[in-house]
Amino acid sequence: AQPLATPFAWVLVRLDGADTALLHALDAPGPEAVHTGMRVRIRWAAERTGAITDIACFEPYGGDGTGQSAPHDGEFADPVTGIVTPARLDYRYTPGRAQSAYLDALSGQRIVGERCPSCHKVYVPPRGACPTCGVATTEQVEVGPRGTVTTFCIVNIKAKNLDIEVPYVYAHIALDGADLALHARIGGIPYDQVRMGLRVEPVWTEGGRHPDHYRPTGEPDADYDAYKELL
Ligand SMILES: [Zn+2]
Structure with a gap:
């Protein structure tokens, strides 16, 4: 499974414009045909698919055929400034x-x-x-089920696939008895009246697997000291 059927060298090639080198095969008949600093170029595969395998190997490249030539000056007439690469992530949550x-x-x-x-x-x-x-x-x-708003933000940008009128409030809520705040949407109160210390309770919807949002309970606000460790 060698890249070439003829003798070759494994070389580190720093492509013009790159700051790091990549490992690849260099078509070279023997040790005397390879030295550091020599100019090389890509030999493309006969059939290209848009993958790294499009590079068949590298080959010596120089005006006089010796592989000796001046380094590239870093200027490109038609530089590539971006590429689109499809990516996919499959995962299973356990x-x-x-x-x-x-x-x-x-x-x-x-x-x-x-x-x-x-x-x-x-x-x-x-x-x-x-x-x-x-x-x-x-x-x-x-x-819980009741808790205290420890901190919050007002959301002004509609999220894709979320049918919630903006602006709305998303808050950290310290449920009574918990030492960690969870986050949820606050409803049932104008967005500009939500405040730290506001006492809230969950609102469940039919068939919902989690509270749809939290709403004010009407209790007096909690003292800052009661939730300051949970911010
Ligand atoms: Zn512990």
């Missing part, structure tokens, strides 16, 4: 034990986190381990 329990509870309109046995923080949504202590979290703790 929630694992903690996330599965969280999603199961959500289907029953309950929000369940997990407490770290070491620092006693309650993580929502749970990842199965405490990122600070590095130990598994196993004790399940129901939190």
Whole structure:
């Protein structure tokens, strides 16, 4: 499976205009035909498909046929300034034990986190381990449903495939009993009246697997000290 049927060299080639070299084959009959600094050029494959394999190999290139020539001056008459490259990413999400329990509870309109046995923080949504202590979290703790807006932003740009009138508010919400804020949309209140400390509760829709949004409860705002660690 060699690139050429005749003797060749493996060489590092720095293409004119590039800052790094690539490894490729150089058509060379013997060691005397290769030296660092020699000018080379691409020999294209007979059939090109738009892939790296279009480069069959490199070959010596110089005006006098010796491979000796002046370096390229870096100027190109018709420079390529961009290319379009299709990309695709396939992935499978496996929630694992903690996330599965969280999603199961959500289907029953309950929000369940997990407490770290070491620092006693309650993580929502749970990842199965405490990122600070590095130990598994196993004790399940129901939190909320009410919570406090810790911080928020006003969204003015409509998202594709999302039928929500702008502007609207997206907020970090510390559910009661949780030591981590989750994020959700705030509704049921004009966007310019949302504030830090606002008390909110989830609004579920028919068949929804998670709260559609959170709305004000009408309670007095929470004290800053009550949520300042959750910003
Ligand atoms: Zn911990």
